Amino acid sequence: MDRREAMLRELNMHPMWVRREQAVNTPEVNVVQPEAPALMPEVQGGDSLREFQLKNAGGALGSLAFPELKEKVRSCELCALRAGCTQTVFGVGNEQADWLFVGEAPGADEDATGEPFVGHAGRLLDNMLLAIKLKRSEVYIANVIKCRPPDDRHPHVNEVASCLPYLKRQIALIQPKIIVALGKTAASALLNTDATIASLRGRVHEYHGIPLIVSFHPAYLLRSPMEKAKSWQDLCLAMDTMKACASQQ
Numbered sequence: 588m589d590r591r592e593a594m595l596r597e598l599n600m601h602p603m604w605v606r607r608e609q610a611v612n613t614p615e616v617n618v619v620q621p622e623a624p625a626l627m628p629e630v631q632g633g634d635s636l637r638e639f640q641l642k643n644a645g646g647a648l649g650s651l652a653f654p655e656l657k658e659k660v661r662s663c664e665l666c667a668l669r670a671g672c673t674q675t676v677f678g679v680g681n682e683q684a685d686w687l688f689v690g691e692a693p694g695a696d697e698d699a700t701g702e703p704f705v706g707h708a709g710r711l712l713d714n715m716l717l718a719i720k721l722k723r724s725e726v727y728i729a730n731v732i733k734c735r736p737p738d739d740r741h742p743h744v745n746e747v748a749s750c751l752p753y754l755k756r757q758i759a760l761i762q763p764k765i766i767v768a769l770g771k772t773a774a775s776a777l778l779n780t781d782a783t784i785a786s787l788r789g790r791v792h793e794y795h796g797i798p799l800i801v802s803f804h805p806a807y808l809l810r811s812p813m814e815k816a817k818s819w820q821d822l823c824l825a826m827d828t829m830k831a832c833a834s835q836q
């Protein structure tokens with residue numbers, strides 16, 4: 588048994604998660620355009636999330652390189668989450684990575700260490716990366732929200748709107764070849780939609796010309812291990828998409 592097989596077995600992905608090789612050779616990338624803004628939830632004052640983002644983006648981040656952007660996040664107090672967290676969690680990995688993984692927000696372990704996806708969910712993500720022959724140091728990992736929400740609740744719409752410009756600037760600087768949105772908050776924020784994970788999975792979406800795959804958050808997979816098989820399908824779609832994009836260049 589090779590290392591990858593052992594990893595898949597540990598993740599309960601083996602033997603049922605055997606990848607069909609024909610999908611590798613003839614992948615078809617059907618890009619799904621972002622959903623209409625009309626689907627977005629309303630926030631205070633009746634603004635859609637898109638309107639709220641435009642008002643709050645400020646346009647001031649567009650000239651920032653990584654060091655300045657990190658400092659900007661470190662000193663940010665744009666929303667109330669900063670008051671309740673230990674430190675901001677910017678992101679980690681290769682700043683020229685082809686692969687970008689985006690989660691929701693820091694939890695207790697991330698708040699303590701300053702690094703996204705550590706603890707149980709982080710170890711599962713590392714194992715998922717190894718299953719597709721990637722190391723954490725080869726990809727970039729970030730969250731939509733940089734400060735831990737109280738009691739690890741889901742972030743509010745206005746908090747997402749306040750923090751999303753930082754992630755957008757990170758993406759502009761990294762220029763990844765593919766984005767994997769892990770969970771509904773990441774998918775909703777990047778695709779500007781309120782659609783369910785179930786309806787977004789299994790298709791190739793697009794974020795400003797970058798293919799985007801929607802999958803489950805590793806923390807959800809820990810609570811619902813039967814969904815790991817679907818998560819593996821999503822990773823296979825991401826790998827096929829990368830290969831299809833490379834062959835079209």
Ligand code: SF4
Pocket residue numbers: 660663664665666667668669675732733734746749750
């Ligand atoms: S969550 Fe984002 S917007 Fe809110 S204070 Fe932290 S860095 Fe700033």
